[in-house]
Amino acid sequence: MASSDIEARTKRQRDRKTMTAPIVVDRIETLRAQVARWRAEGHKIGLVPTMGALHQGHVSLVEEARKHAARIIVTIFVNPAQFGPSEDFGKYPRTLEADVEKLATVGADLCFAPPVDEIYPKGFSTRVEMSGPARAELEDSFRPSHFSGVATIVAKLLNQAQADVAVFGEKDYQQLLAIRRLARDLDIPTQIRAAPTLREPDGLAMSSRNVYLSSEERRVAPALYGALREAARRIRAGEGLGAALDWGRATIAEAGFAIDYVEIRHADTLARVKNSHDGPLRLLAAAKLGSTRLIDNIAV
Ligand code: AMP
Numbered sequence: 162m163a164s165s166d167i168e169a170r171t172k173r174q175r176d177r178k179t180m181t182a183p184i185v186v187d188r189i190e191t192l193r194a195q196v197a198r199w200r201a202e203g204h205k206i207g208l209v210p211t212m213g214a215l216h217q218g219h220v221s222l223v224e225e226a227r228k229h230a231a232r233i234i235v236t237i238f239v240n241p242a243q244f245g246p247s248e249d250f251g252k253y254p255r256t257l258e259a260d261v262e263k264l265a266t267v268g269a270d271l272c273f274a275p276p277v278d279e280i281y282p283k284g285f286s287t288r289v290e291m292s293g294p295a296r297a298e299l300e301d302s303f304r305p306s307h308f309s310g311v312a313t314i315v316a317k318l319l320n321q322a323q324a325d326v327a328v329f330g331e332k333d334y335q336q337l338l339a340i341r342r343l344a345r346d347l348d349i350p351t352q353i354r355a356a357p358t359l360r361e362p363d364g365l366a367m368s369s370r371n372v373y374l375s376s377e378e379r380r381v382a383p384a385l386y387g388a389l390r391e392a393a394r395r396i397r398a399g400e401g402l403g404a405a406l407d408w409g410r411a412t413i414a415e416a417g418f419a420i421d422y423v424e425i426r427h428a429d430t431l432a433r434v435k436n437s438h439d440g441p442l443r444l445l446a447a448a449k450l451g452s453t454r455l456i457d458n459i460a461v
Contacts, residue, residue: 182265183235183272189321192234192273196323205230208324208351210315213237213274214254214369215263218359222328223267225356229326235264236318237274242281242288243310254369273322280317289313289347294338297431299445300456301335303421311336312343319349327351332358332366334445334458338431358457360386366457373453382450384416385457388423389444393461396425396437409444418448418455428460437461 186192199206207230209222219235226233237260244250257274264272288309295301295308319327329337341353359367364386365379374382392409396402402425410423427434428441442461447454 181268183261183269185261185272185274187273187275188279189275192271192321193323195271196234199232204232205326206322206324207233208318208322208327209233209235209269210318210327210329211235211237212239212253212369213260214256214372215260216359216367216369218330218332218367220263220267221359222330222356223264223269225354226326226328227268229352229354230324232270233268234271234273234322234324235269236322237272238280238314238318240280240310240314241277242313243307245304245306248304249370249373254372280314287313289316289343291339291343291346293342294335294431295342297335297426299335299422299424299426299431300447303447308336308339312339315340316343316347316349319344319351322351324351326354328354328356330358331355331458332368333456334443335431338429364390366455368455370453370455374450378450378453381417382455385413385418385446385448385455386459388412388416389446389457389459392423393444393459396442396461402434402436409446413446413448418450421447421449421454423448425461 184195196206207226209226211219223233223235237257239253239255241250261272289312290309291312301308329340331337337355344351344353361367363383365383366386388409392405395405395408406423406425410420413420413423423446425434425442425444426432427439428443434442443458444461445458447456
């Protein structure tokens with residue numbers, strides 16, 4: 162390709178990027194003013210809450226939101242309230258500049274990236290406590306204050322953005338069900354939509370935390386999904402739930418994981434189930450490779 166052609170193409174790419182670069186705002190008031198302008202113009206608004214360190218999984222949520230709304234807000238906020246005292250809040254990856262660049266390529270319109278004191282100003286005194294799916298004895302057994310932190314921030318973000326639709330990933334399945342419940346219980350009119358889990362070619366669910374894995378751990382990591390898939394296949398083939406779970410747990414442990422849980426639950430409520438006719442069913446797992454905790458889940 163002639164260098165003038167390359168220059169022209171680079172310019173086109175740059176122009177396209179510039180055209181779609183999101184507005185970056187860090188104040189609730191600015192967010193609200195922009196939302197009001199879009200509303201006055203008659204646009205539907207979509208919201209995608211994230212903690213940043215964006216990957217293709219996040220991008221797929223933006224694409225899903227764009228199917229339902231003309232203006233898309235992506236929030237980037239590492240929410241201290243959902244991390245336990247011994248968890249990775251301090252070292253959680255923060256890559257705002259790269260995140261904004263990524264958002265420019267997918268046509269997000271606004272990136273809301275507030276500082277902690279904008280969300281939790283001095284004197285902040287409210288915490289949303291949930292039961293139901295947030296107390297299913299899955300993630301909540303290992304991260305006791307996690308869902309109240311999630312519920313608090315999500316209630317705030319939904320109130321701040323007043324979006325028509327908000328998209329959450331099935332990757333965090335218990336969180337997705339808890340948020341659906343939260344929106345219903347608090348009469349928040351935003352429609353909650355789910356998006357499927359995006360995976361690396363070897364099956365590992367994409368996650369901002371995958372960067373913590375050593376190269377040896379990264380090699381082993383897809384075994385979690387592999388075991389869930391095979392356990393689901395066994396259940397569909399008629400194997401009893403207990404036997405399939407035992408097989409799954411043994412396989413995941415043998416691969417080198419320290420298991421927090423490998424469970425099968427009702428897909429809508431996360432209630433315990435006795436046999437495969439109690440469905441629809443969902444297999445859910447959390448396990449550590451070294452110090453990195455991975456979660457995954459699949460439909461049966
Ligand atoms: P996070 O930034 O990890 O808090 O995730 C923000 C949103 O992205 C949540 O709704 C997650 O469920 C979703 N998400 C995270 N990983 C994936 C993935 N691999 N595929 C689809 N959605 C994802």
